[in-house]
Amino acid sequence: MRKEFVLLSAFTLLALPLGGGLVTASNEKLNREWTVAMYIDSDNNIDYWGFIYLVEHAIAELVPSPEVTTVIYFDALSPKGVLKIIYDKGLPDISYEKEKNFGDSELLAQFGVETFTKYPAEKYLLLIMNHGRGWGGICVDDTDNGDVIYTPELADALSKISCAIGRPIDVLQFDACAMGNVEVIYEVAPYVNYYIASPEVVSMGTLVYLIDTLLLGLKPQISPEEYAKSVVRTSGQWLTGGYLVAYDTSGIDTLTQSLDELAVALGTEEYREEVLEAYTNTKKYSPVLAIEEHDIPVFVDIYDLASEIESGISDPEVKELCKEVIERVDGLIILKSLSPSSEAVIGNGLSGTLMHYDETIPDWAHKGLLDQYSVLKFAQDTAWDDLLAEVLYL
Secondary structure, eight states: HHHHHHHHHHHHHHHHHHHSSSSOOOOOOOOOEEEEEEEOOOOETTTHHHHHHHHHHHHHSOOOOOEEEEEEEEESSSSSEEOOOOOOOOOOEEEEEEOOTTTOOOHHHHHHHHHHHOOOOOEEEEEESOOOBBOOEEEEEEEGGEEEEOHHHHHHHHHHHHHHHHHHEEEEESSSSSOHHHHHHHHGGGEEEEEEEESOOOOOOOHHHHHHHHHHHTTOOOOOHHHHHHHHHHHHHHOOOHHHEEEEEEGGHHHHHHHHHHHHHHHHHHHHHHHHHHHHHHHBOOEEEEETTTTEEOEEEHHHHHHHHHHHHHHHHHHHHHHHHHHHHHHEEEEEEOOOSSSSSSSOOOOOEOOOOOOSSOOOHHHHHHHHHHSHHHHHSSSSHHHHHHHTTT
């Protein structure tokens, strides 16, 4: 028996009790409060959690809302193939497609544009689930040679979706590690109003997806900001590790300006040792970026870094810039919630990039990382890449 038939049949049986049968989604423009597009890339070693998403969402649809339409695009590692599940007025429409590369930003853009234009609503939520690498990318697809959506590609996909609906996406939500990152937020901010992510390695517990989906069904009038806060509160109760943070992207430009000015002030040989000392004392986040066989830790807590620099350098201008960074990190974050089961949760909710010179890592690997960094909009619009080059002696 063909695997794709088994996969489709299994979810047909799961969905039938919810709506009494399969229906074809109507092109009728409904008066929706929310349209939710879920891009679930489980074509890797988190295959299991993708299926949890599907099951918990199906359970939540037992309390359907005519004001919320959800479209799930799901790529599994095994069996191969893609499922599209549409919940519109509580009735599931399930279809099977051949294997696709979820690490292709054009596929993400196509899915978002198609979903949001076919099911227009007052508010739009795009949820992306996969491994996250901070500014190093999202959506690793093992079947397609480990292809990944890099940060500039992610921004391009979101720009196309935003253009199609004529305004920014209301909420971008990541179920992925390390995406609570200043470089990524700056890159996508023109196309997203609220942003939910974790700066740390994050481990989901069960019931998180179920509760978030039920929230929209039971309270479809909820605002994007309140939805973002609610997701963070829920994660604090059910996450088994790490934490989520809700960001208001309208605060990213002023923070970036302050970081640029701080980088200019510090980006000389005069302060190299002080910056490295601050780096040593700053709280770090777990994810690393790989340059061939070399894993390089790069993610630090921006708030804590500014605090350490302020205490270690006597220059009044530098101290004032550090205070501005701290205030503006607080302005960007609207809520964070730590998991009660996490014993060693660190950080103040936003990662950025800094590293020290490591003699065990060859110069070409350090330079390769800087080359990757240089394509980011954050690097092009600030002097932060110059600061990185200075502390790496490059």
